[in-house]
Amino acid sequence: MAPAQAMATMSEPQSITVTVNGERYQRAVEPRLLLSDFLRHELGLTGTHVGCEHGVCGACTVLLDGAAVRSCLIFAVQADGHEVTTVEGLAAGDGLHPLQEAFRREHALQCGFCTPGFLLTLVPFLEENPQPTEEEIRHALSGNLCRCTGYQNIVAAVKRAARERAEAP
Amino acid sequence: MKRREGLAKLTGREPYVDDLPFDGGLWGATVRSPLPRGRIREIRFGAGVDWSEMIVVDHRDVPGRNVIKLIVDDQPVLAAGEVRHVHEAVLLLAHPSRALLRRAVRAVEVVVDPLPPVLDYRRPPAREQIQHGDDNVFKRLAIDKGDVDAAFAAAAHVVEGIYQTGAQEHVYLEPQGMLAWLEGEGEREVVVVRGSMQCPYYVHEALCYALGRPAERVRVIQAPTGGGFGGKEEFPSGVAIHAALLALKARRPVKLVYERGEDMAATTKRHPSWVRHRTAFDAGGNLLAQDVEVVLDAGAYVTLSPVVLSRGVIHAAGPYRCPNVRIRGRAVLANFVPAGAFRGFGAPQTLFACERHMDRCARVLGLEPAELRRRNLLRDGDATATGQRIDDGTDREALLDRALKLAGWEAKRTAHRSWNAEQPFRRRGLGLATFFHGAGFTGAGEVYLASRAHVAGLADGRVEVRTAATEMGQGTITIFTQIAAARLGLEPEQVVIAEPDTARVPNSGPTVASRTAMIVGRLVEKACDDLRRRLGVGDAAPGAAVVEAIRAWHRQHPGEEPVGEGRYEPPPGIHWDEEHYRGDAYGTYGWAAYVAEVEVDLRTYVVTVIDFVAVQEVGKVLNETLARGQIQGGVVQAIGWALLEELKVEGGAMRNNQLTNYVIPTSEDVPPIRVAFVENPYPHGAQGAKGIGELPMDGPAPAIANAVADALGVDPCAIPLTPERLMALVEGEDEAPVAGAA
Numbered sequence: 049m050a051p052a053q054a055m056a057t058m059s060e061p062q063s064i065t066v067t068v069n070g071e072r073y074q075r076a077v078e079p080r081l082l083l084s085d086f087l088r089h090e091l092g093l094t095g096t097h098v099g100c101e102h103g104v105c106g107a108c109t110v111l112l113d114g115a116a117v118r119s120c121l122i123f124a125v126q127a128d129g130h131e132v133t134t135v136e137g138l139a140a141g142d143g144l145h146p147l148q149e150a151f152r153r154e155h156a157l158q159c160g161f162c163t164p165g166f167l168l169t170l171v172p173f174l175e176e177n178p179q180p181t182e183e184e185i186r187h188a189l190s191g192n193l194c195r196c197t198g199y200q201n202i203v204a205a206v207k208r209a210a211r212e213r214a215e216a217p
Numbered sequence: 218m219k220r221r222e223g224l225a226k227l228t229g230r231e232p233y234v235d236d237l238p239f240d241g242g243l244w245g246a247t248v249r250s251p252l253p254r255g256r257i258r259e260i261r262f263g264a265g266v267d268w269s270e271m272i273v274v275d276h277r278d279v280p281g282r283n284v285i286k287l288i289v290d291d292q293p294v295l296a297a298g299e300v301r302h303v304h305e306a307v308l309l310l311a312h313p314s315r316a317l318l319r320r321a322v323r324a325v326e327v328v329v330d331p332l333p334p335v336l337d338y339r340r341p342p343a344r345e346q347i348q349h350g351d352d353n354v355f356k357r358l359a360i361d362k363g364d365v366d367a368a369f370a371a372a373a374h375v376v377e378g379i380y381q382t383g384a385q386e387h388v389y390l391e392p393q394g395m396l397a398w399l400e401g402e403g404e405r406e407v408v409v410v411r412g413s414m415q416c417p418y419y420v421h422e423a424l425c426y427a428l429g430r431p432a433e434r435v436r437v438i439q440a441p442t443g444g445g446f447g448g449k450e451e452f453p454s455g456v457a458i459h460a461a462l463l464a465l466k467a468r469r470p471v472k473l474v475y476e477r478g479e480d481m482a483a484t485t486k487r488h489p490s491w492v493r494h495r496t497a498f499d500a501g502g503n504l505l506a507q508d509v510e511v512v513l514d515a516g517a518y519v520t521l522s523p524v525v526l527s528r529g530v531i532h533a534a535g536p537y538r539c540p541n542v543r544i545r546g547r548a549v550l551a552n553f554v555p556a557g558a559f560r561g562f563g564a565p566q567t568l569f570a571c572e573r574h575m576d577r578c579a580r581v582l583g584l585e586p587a588e589l590r591r592r593n594l595l596r597d598g599d600a601t602a603t604g605q606r607i608d609d610g611t612d613r614e615a616l617l618d619r620a621l622k623l624a625g626w627e628a629k630r631t632a633h634r635s636w637n638a639e640q641p642f643r644r645r646g647l648g649l650a651t652f653f654h655g656a657g658f659t660g661a662g663e664v665y666l667a668s669r670a671h672v673a674g675l676a677d678g679r680v681e682v683r684t685a686a687t688e689m690g691q692g693t694i695t696i697f698t699q700i701a702a703a704r705l706g707l708e709p710e711q712v713v714i715a716e717p718d719t720a721r722v723p724n725s726g727p728t729v730a731s732r733t734a735m736i737v738g739r740l741v742e743k744a745c746d747d748l749r750r751r752l753g754v755g756d757a758a759p760g761a762a763v764v765e766a767i768r769a770w771h772r773q774h775p776g777e778e779p780v781g782e783g784r785y786e787p788p789p790g791i792h793w794d795e796e797h798y799r800g801d802a803y804g805t806y807g808w809a810a811y812v813a814e815v816e817v818d819l820r821t822y823v824v825t826v827i828d829f830v831a832v833q834e835v836g837k838v839l840n841e842t843l844a845r846g847q848i849q850g851g852v853v854q855a856i857g858w859a860l861l862e863e864l865k866v867e868g869g870a871m872r873n874n875q876l877t878n879y880v881i882p883t884s885e886d887v888p889p890i891r892v893a894f895v896e897n898p899y900p901h902g903a904q905g906a907k908g909i910g911e912l913p914m915d916g917p918a919p920a921i922a923n924a925v926a927d928a929l930g931v932d933p934c935a936i937p938l939t940p941e942r943l944m945a946l947v948e949g950e951d952e953a954p955v956a957g958a959a
């Protein structure tokens with residue numbers, strides 16, 4: 049196949065089915081469409097933010113089958129047949145997820161642009177490590193950038209969430 | 218009071234500009250100059266793009282003046298003929314498909330005949346490099362006090378030093394962005410812009426000027442803004458004009474959102490600085506004279522450099538008592554993206570030099586750094602470099618003592634000596650900075666602004682606070698709610714904060730210069746008082762009476778609403794001589810003493826801040842949680858400036874314009890910041906508040922550099938103190954050049 053033809057085939061829309069926040073979506077997408085753009089522009093789930101497009105800032109972090117991934121680094125077609133959770137799907141019903149509540153209590157956000165990415169990075173982290181030390185928390189957060197808070201209150205929020213989880217009946 | 222906004226940010230529902238729907242709209246993009254200086258010969262539209270379906274805008278499409286209005290009319294909306302920096306905007310494109318648009322931007326070639334650029338602001342320009350006046354100097358300022366030459370002649374000690382700081386990128390997490398559309402027809406057509414910004418009325422004024430429209434035919438609304446730090450003070454005006462020009466030509470909504478690489482390469486930076494100190498002391502370690510020269514790299518256009526220089530020179534002599542002072546400052550052109558507003562606004566640069574220099578002086582004089590400062594800190598009754606008498610009742614020595622005590626200075630000093638002797642590769646040190654930050658606009662700035670705030674009574678009895686102050690997570694909405702609720706005796710739920718929309722709110726001035734809580738907050742208080750007067754309820758009447766009076770007013774005046782207004786009036790007794798730079802430069806100052814503890818690894822030359830203490834007096838602390846958050850965030854941003862953040866500039870362009878290679882602090886790079894406040898209410902600020910937002914940017918860099926000096930016995934004079942620069946210093950080579958040299 050000549051390169052030009054290959055290009056044409058490659059850019060033909062492909063049909064994918066993705067479950068996002070418990071809802072199934074079927075869409076025809078360009079193979080090179082990023083998952084972040086898919087979520088934001090195709091599904092209108094704009095809580096997933098794009099801060100760098102290079103996998104550095106972590107603002108676009110979502111859960112793919114429960115694991116934190118950077119949605120600006122993977123293509124929508126790679127999520128075909130998988131489950132995605134975004135910040136919009138974090139809380140059950142009208143309330144807040146305990147981690148969101150801890151962020152609110154500890155003033156762990158200022159401008160809020162980084163917040164969804166931090167939350168989704170932390171959900172699996174706390175699952176795996178329910179009683180983390182300060183050092184472990186800081187390490188876990190080190191892939192997400194925040195320019196406003198200085199991180200201190202984010203660390204405090206993680207500690208609070210861990211504490212409350214341990215105390216929960 | 219608990220923070221009011223934030224819930225939408227936690228749940229992903231906060232509509233930042235890139236999240237706004239704009240059905241049937243186009244995406245916009247900017248084509249930029251490839252060279253630092255030259256004449257545009259030709260613009261070539263390459264093959265592979267159907268240009269007939271592309272909206273194309275150049276300087277000929279600017280209906281008003283081709284100028285981004287600010288202080289001096291020198292910066293074009295779109296380059297016409299000449300370009301003065303790489304990434305200067307030349308052409309705008311819009312199209313429904315972002316993918317096609319990206320391809321189109323790449324297909325345009327801007328052909329520029331080069332002219333000799335200025336690539337290092339520190340070198341005197343050759344004749345063919347002159348682009349402004351006859352020396353490329355945008356602004357000069359001078360401060361004179363006493364007889365400096367006589368004092369030097371009589372000095373027991375004279376200490377000199379040259380200090381340099383590099384550029385810094387704001388890295389607000391949300392890049393620049395604007396959405397523009399048209400409402401109404403013909404004579405009634407209004408250009409509406411909604412986007413990420415700090416100062417809706419700056420954007421409004423700039424739009425009117427460039428579009429040649431009266432004020433009522435332009436409307437600007439702030440969208441939730443993902444960080445600013447000064448980077449969204451003046452720069453968004455240009456983005457807004459660009460989006461509006463595209464929308465006017467396309468007759469459709471246009472969204473212009475920068476990608477990170479474009480944002481980092483093309484937007485304003487903190488001014489690089491070069492500062493020389495010559496300082497005279499008597500035998501007792503008392504300051505006799507300070508002779509300071511300040512040079513700021515302004516980049517290619519004037520933008521805000523005159524006022525950045527102003528704040529820089531006023532802070533250059535530090536918070537010290539000195540009878541003889543000479544300060545000379547200049548902001549000079551270089552063919553690089555214009556420097557602009559950035560948290561601290563010139564003060565971090567000159568305070569870095571001042572506080573690093575104080576440590577050098579202490580060493581020469583054989584005094585402890587804290588002792589030298591103790592002898593020279595301003596006491597009540599003393600005067601600053603501009604001759605402003607300080608008499609606010611703040612004990613600046615006590616502030617210093619508090620910081621030393623909190624840091625455990627003495628004990629750590631002793632511990633470091635033995636630790637350093639035992640460790641083969643690691644060294645620890647302590648560093649100190651005492652400093653101040655003028656709150657609000659400099660000099661007569663607030664008088665010129667003539668800010669206004671409104672508080673309106675709504676039909677249901679609630680009140681609405683209407684100001685142009687923007688929320689960026691620093692807490693404006695919460696603080697204003699708190700202020701209005703307290704003043705009117707209401708519950709927080711009875712106070713609504715209006716969205717900053719120039720069609721609805723008066724011009725309360727820009728959200729900059731740490732002025733929002735202190736100055737605009739005070740206007741809100743006055744507007745509350747005025748509302749009480751209009752309603753005929755006394756100052757002591759409870760909130761229930763206010764609510765009842767508002768409802769009664771609406772019953773009696775259907776279709777109207779009662780509005781109280783607060784107007785700025787300078788505090789009594791303030792005098793500022795703009796011509797001679799004498800007098801009361803600021804209504805008041807925040808005061809601070811910061812201590813940094815660092816550990817240096819001698820194998821890698823990596824400096825790690827392992828403890829940080831920030832003690833400050835900022836008047837009355839209105840909301841401790843928010844105030845701490847401001848200090849912690851500011852200190853961490855300053856740690857980045859001091860140690861990590863370095864622009865790699867080549868051929869007049871930033872080459873590391875991605876977050877992969879321009880590194881800002883992560884959670885692992887910084888320690889917990891230990892914050893303490895000393896309260897001393899300021900009678901002319903809202904509820905006694907002074908400004909707070911910028912202060913934490915000033916102290917960390919010199920404290921850290923002083924700590925490195927303490928740890929290694931070297932004398933770092935330039936930041937960022939990257940491993941390369943520190944290695945060169947320790948190994949006795951010349952220090953690596955600081956950004957500004959290309």
Ligand code: FES
Pocket residue numbers: 097098099100101102103104105106107108109118119120121
């Ligand atoms: S946008 Fe994906 S990591 Fe920054």
Ligand code: FES
Pocket residue numbers: 156157158159160161162163193194195196197390443444690
């Ligand atoms: S809160 Fe603004 S970037 Fe984190």
